[in-house]
Amino acid sequence: MHFEAVLLKTFLHEFWLFGIKQASACIFGGFLLAMMILTRFWYPFDFLYRYDFLFLAAVAFQIFLLCFRLESPREAVVILIFHFVATVMELFKTSDGIRSWQYPEPFVIGIGNVPLFAGFMYSAVGSYIARVWRIFDFRYSSYPPMWSTVVLVTLIYVNFFSHHFVTDIRWLLIFASLLMFGKIQIYFKMNQVHRHMPLVVGWLLVALFIWFAENLATYANVWIYPEQTDHWQMVPPSKLVAWYLLMMLSFVLVSLVNRPMIYNEPTPHNEK
Template structure:
């Protein structure tokens, strides 16, 4: 009975630490979501500073603070900026008049095409989360795929975001490919002293699920809207989970380029 009680107390303590560390890793995303919701409820400055441009100032200033207070490293900021650029390129394509996959209903001054520049920082928040959670939980891995294979997969994922509008949608093939490449991988994460573990693809799916929840809040706040939401807000289709999962893998592989992929036993770097 005493041993069982001790294990239960350890579980509760680690569960509590897990939540605190996740919240700390989500700092950038939670900050943006706070301003997104607040400016939906009350934003009196629209006559001289559009909402998207205000949100851009909020995002840039917070990113600067993360670097000033060393909550992110410059190397992490570099790969986050790369993900920002890659995602913004996709946004410009997806919101073009020819595609119209979604659109930004408000006005803005600073932007590219139909995309306010703030939009890229929502992807930066995802990249920031992955970079920070990697460090905070001391990630280690078993059976991590060779780097060239992971890069090949996420390159195909990125290309398919464009080409499926004109050619076959290879999403199901890419989902199967992600299971083949990353399915054997296990991720080890430390809450206190002991590393716990789970399948890497499960971890990516759970993060995608939380991003989908945040996406629903963002579309409700009319940061962007899908064609199906033109006559009134409704839940984002659950099918978007697959897209977020694949985009998560892209961000994850980019972050892995600057971090050592270490083994769970002694923390040695795994040759890539």
């Protein structure tokens, strides 16, 4: 009974730590989502469009994180990379000939049909991955050659554009990702020891939470899909496929900055 009590105490302690660390990793994304929801129901600034306010708020929060060393310069670089990559895709997806989704409110700070704050929504994913990588001290049971991961995510990125004109190969890309990453265990440090889980399962869980956030964001009228034009409805679960692929793209981009390290089984004295 004493042994079971110790196990329960350890589990609850690590579960608490896991939640705290995840919340810390989500700080930028959580801030953005909170601002989206808050300004949907209360926005007092008549002189500034809501989307422009969200952009300025995101920039100000990034400066705050850097000034108070809550974010490293390396993580800020990741955010800039994601902002650029995402904005290019947004320009295509929201173009008049495609219109996969749209931003229904007016703005000044933007390019084409895209308010510039939109790039920060993708940057929030990159920020989360970079921060959670550092906070949990990620290690891997193995890792494929870097060039092969870059080739895979390049094809994923291209397919986000090309599937509008030629055959959609997303399921082939998912199959390729399972072949490449399916056997890999990710090790994450809770307190004094590393725990592990399948890397692909981790991606799926994060994709699920992004989908939840997407439903909140579309409900807050930040962007809408064609079927949400007349009235809001839940984003179809099929979008999880796109978020899984985007999650993989994000992960590999971060891996170019935070190089993956292989986990070595600890000796009795070196994992304290």
